[in-house]
Structures are given as C-alpha cells and as structure tokens.
Amino acid sequence: MADFFTWTTLLGILHSTVRLATPYLYAAVGETFAQRSGVVNLGVEGMMLMGAFAGFYVVFTTGSPLAGVLAAALVGALMGALMALVSVTFRAEQGISGIGLHLVGLGLSSMLFKLLLGTVQGVDGLPELRLPLLADIPAIGPVLFQHSILVYMAFLLVPIAAWVLDRTTWGLNIRAVGDNPQAADAAGVPVLLIRYATVTLGGALAGVGGASLSISALNIFQENMTGGIGFIAVALVYFGGWRPYGVLLGVLLFSLVNSIQLWMQVSGVGIASDLAVMMPYVLTIVALAFSTRRLGQPSALTKPFTRGSA
C-alpha cells in the first residue's frame, strides 16, 4: 500500500480516468439533451452496444475509422428515433420502453456479432493524436493530450452542450418543452419535433460512445461489452443535476473511482477484484441518494405530451 501512491501510479490513474470517462461522456451528454426535453431514455445501453458493433464492423470491413464513427452515430440515431416513436408518438411508459430498446440493442448486436464475425477479432482503431505543444508538457502532457480524437471530442462536447442548452434558441426550446410542454406548445414551439430531435441526438451520441469503446479504447467487439455503462450514464445525468458541467463532474468522479480500483488491482493491493469492481456501482447508488434535491429536474420528465391535456 505504501508504494501504491507513487508519481507514476497517480499519473496512470489520471490517464485511465480520462480514457474511462469517454464513453460515459458521450452517453450522458446525449441523455442530458433527451431528459432536458422530458424524455428519459433508458435504452442508452442498447444503443451503445449497437454503436459499438456498427462502428467496429465498418472499421473491420472498410478500414476507415471515420466511416466507423459515422456508422455508429447513424445506427444510434436510428435507435433513438425508434425510442422517440415509442415514447413520444405512442406515449409509452418510458422506463419500460427503454428496457425494451436495450433488449433489442443487446440481442441484435450479439446476433450480428455471431452471424457476421463469429469470434472476437481486433482492428486498428483510431490512432493516438498527440496535441502539439500541450503533449510536451512534462508529466501531465502525455496523460491529458495523447488520446484518440474521440476522447478529445467527448470533453469538447460538454461546453458545446452547455452552450447549446443555455445560450441558443434551440436550447431554450428544449428546456421549455421539458419544463412545461403545454406552455411551450401554446407559444408555438413544436414539442414533439423537439423531443424527437433530442432523443435522436442522444441516440447518435450513445452510438458514438459505444464506438469509442470498440474502435478507440479496446479495438475489439465483444457481446455485451458495455457492461452497464449506458445505465450508469443515465444515473449520472440525475447526479449531474441535468447540467452538462454537473454531468462532467459526475462522470469524472465515477471514472476516477473506477480508475483507482483498476490500478489497485494491477498493483495487487489486497482487495478482491470483484468487490473492487462493485465499488463504482455502490458509489452511484450513494450519489443518487444524496442528489435528491432535484434541482434542475425538468418538471415534465417522463411525462408524455398530449395537446390540450393539463
């Protein structure tokens, strides 16, 4: 334990925190948009799996990482549109339709994996991109500025999302739709269209989040490889108070705990690995229990919109 907290370990922990945070960021920021407009999309996990598969398969067959990312976004967006159809147009109970969508994504990605790939294979994923100058900063440089483009984009997404939600008309409309769809409708905001847009966007981002695992972090596709990331991302949106920077804080905290846990295992600190893996989930529950002030929760969250009903 004494030699656990060395300089190298700390930098290593920091490095893997940044890397681990990436898929959570895509999924959680996308989910933030959906929830701000009033739709809880619990199908994120299934969408990530489909994105992970689509991205991997396209890179596997074409060799083009860009095409892979686009394919992942497209497949995620399609599933998002399906979620919107079910929960916005058909006004289905969102908690359950999300689980349905998760099962579709889980089953379909596993099936396609078995039919098209058969076994776990690897690809050359996205290359590491050394940011000039920044990466040359001693110690911190390589830790923060030597990642694949998907990692940078994930962190860039946070200020963009905050700006869109807080400073643009579109963002204002999204918030209006999530807080008071009746009033928004009366003011001429296209409620259903906005919800379709946010859920589809959330799906696309979840897809890219999945692909960040299969073509950037791990460079393989495995059945059920997201292992709950999508569900935790949904929880982190609650934890982050529905604000992109809050979500970022939640994601970083979560990833830090996960990263410490991983490094403790590597360096053989005496905790059973299964119990260590459990810690982030316990932490999430505790965090949820403590983030009950519900500041910023969209009032119309999970409530389907019908014109004319109070």
Added chain:
Amino acid sequence: MAYGAMLRGAFGSLPGLAQTLAKATPLLLVALGIIIAFRAKVTNIGGEGQLIAGAMAATAFALALPTWPGWLLLPLTALVGALAGGLWALVPGLLKARLAVNEILTTVMMNAIAVQLMNFLLRGPMLDPAQVAAGTNIPQSAALPEQVWLARLIPRTLLHAGFFLAVALAALVAVLLWRTTLGYRIRAVGLSPAASRYAGIPVERVTALAMVLSGAFCGLAGAVEVMGIHHRVVEGITGNYGFNGIVAALFGGLHPLGAIPASVLFGALLVGADQMQRSVQVPAALITMLNGLVVLMVVSSALWRQRRAARRQSAVAAPSPAPAASAEPLPPT
C-alpha cells in the same frame, strides 16, 4: 425452417415440453413479482440481482445445515431465498419511498452489485471444495444436500415441482391483488398516488412493500432454480430470467393468471431458441431481440387501448364517468 426447429424443440416431444415448463417456472415467479411492483407503479428492473441474492442465500443456508430433515430444510431454504430477494429489493424500495430516488436506476445498480458479489463468493468463500481439491476452480458452489432438491416430475427431464408451486402462487397473487386490503392499496397507489394519500393510504410504505414483495418473488425464483435445476449456484444462474420475466409479465397483461400462459410461451421461445441455434445456427440472441420488440409493442399499444376505452366511455355516458381509481368501492376497514 428455423421456426420448425424452434417448435419441435419446444413442444415436439415430452422432454421438450418438460424443458419448456422448467424454463417457464422462474419466468413465472419473476413475472409475478414484476406484476406486484408494476401494479403499484414501481418499475422493478432488479429481477436479476434479486434472483442472484435468492439463489446465493438459499444455497448458503442449505449448505450450512446439511443434516436437517428435508421437510423442514426444504421450505426454509425456499423461504430464505425469498427473504434475501426481498432484502435486496429493500434498498431501492426504501430509497424510492423515502428519498424519491428513481428505482429503475437503483435496481439496475443493484443488479451489477449482485453479479460482482456472486463472482466474489463463487471464487472465494463459497467455492465448491471439490473444485479446489481437483484444482479446477470452476466458479460454482458445492452441491446442495439432496433433501432440498425439488422432486423431478418426469424422470430424466428438468421439469420439477417448482412449476406447480409457481402456478399456485400465481393464483395466490391474484387473490392478494383483488381480494385483500393490501392488494387494493397496491393497485390504488399505482393508479393515483395523490388520491391514495388523500384516502389515507400510507403511500410510501405501500411503495416500499410492493418493491420488497416483488424482490421476494424474484429471490424465490432464484432459490427454486437452484433447488430444482442446478442443485448448486453456477455462474449465469439467472439465465436472464430477471429481464425476460418483465417481458412475460407485460405480455400477460400484468395479470398473475395471464402471466402463466405468457411464461410458458416465453419458456418455449427460450427452449426453441437453443434448439434453433443448434440446428440452423441462428443465434439465441435473436430471442433477446424479439423480447425487446415485444416490450416495445406492448407498451406502444397502451395508447390504442386507452383511446378505445375513452371512446367507449364517452359513447356510453356523457355525464362524468368516474375516474378509474375511485371506480371501486373502498374495502371495509
């Protein structure tokens, strides 16, 4: 051709049929739990974790008392499984009732925690000593004492007495929901928490209780799966029943008796899927996807049912049709 293989596998033979009913057993038990929860508007996605808790606790209990007679140990083991499942659901239940923490998220987290806990126990404290001795270390528990094995109903098949237990419990849940005060309260809270609170129903307590009852059924499913099929805890003991039971519950119209045919149908799908995978190489994951589509269709169709009901209601009587929550008289207190 694929469908042919599926049907032959599920219903075409006595062993096939027996296997279908064996798979229907945990599905039905989980579905009953899900129904109780959903009726109280509690979305329990934690069936997997509660099932694991039930299976682990029942196994630990039976292994600790290997010399007790079967007539005592067998029912107690099942009960311990149910208790453990209920306890596992108590955490999300209390968090929802007391702090309004979204139970879908917490139950999903509890699933992940249960899986890790099981992995830990099956590799350490509860690892079968025989595995250690043989040096193979396959993560599974020791075998249960034989007196807690549920009787096999058809020799050389997997069908065991648990199926009839599940069917009997389905009838019991129907009675609970429609013939008892607790059942009335559960349904009232599900239909309108605000109206229930006004009527003096302790909404928080009913919410937490519905979640715990739900978990107890899932825990029982785990115990029965151990006592009837595997006779020990193996990795993958849940067989995804925690999720598939939700599908069976929805497909059965959230009615305990409707869940019986729905569970048999999905049991057949699961058996058929295995068969299909063997004979025509269509992955069994297809069934997971189909289950997802079934869920989407069932929840989507709720809108049409509501519209039809609304049309019928407005056609029958223009003057104020009573809202659903107060349509039934209060039971005598």
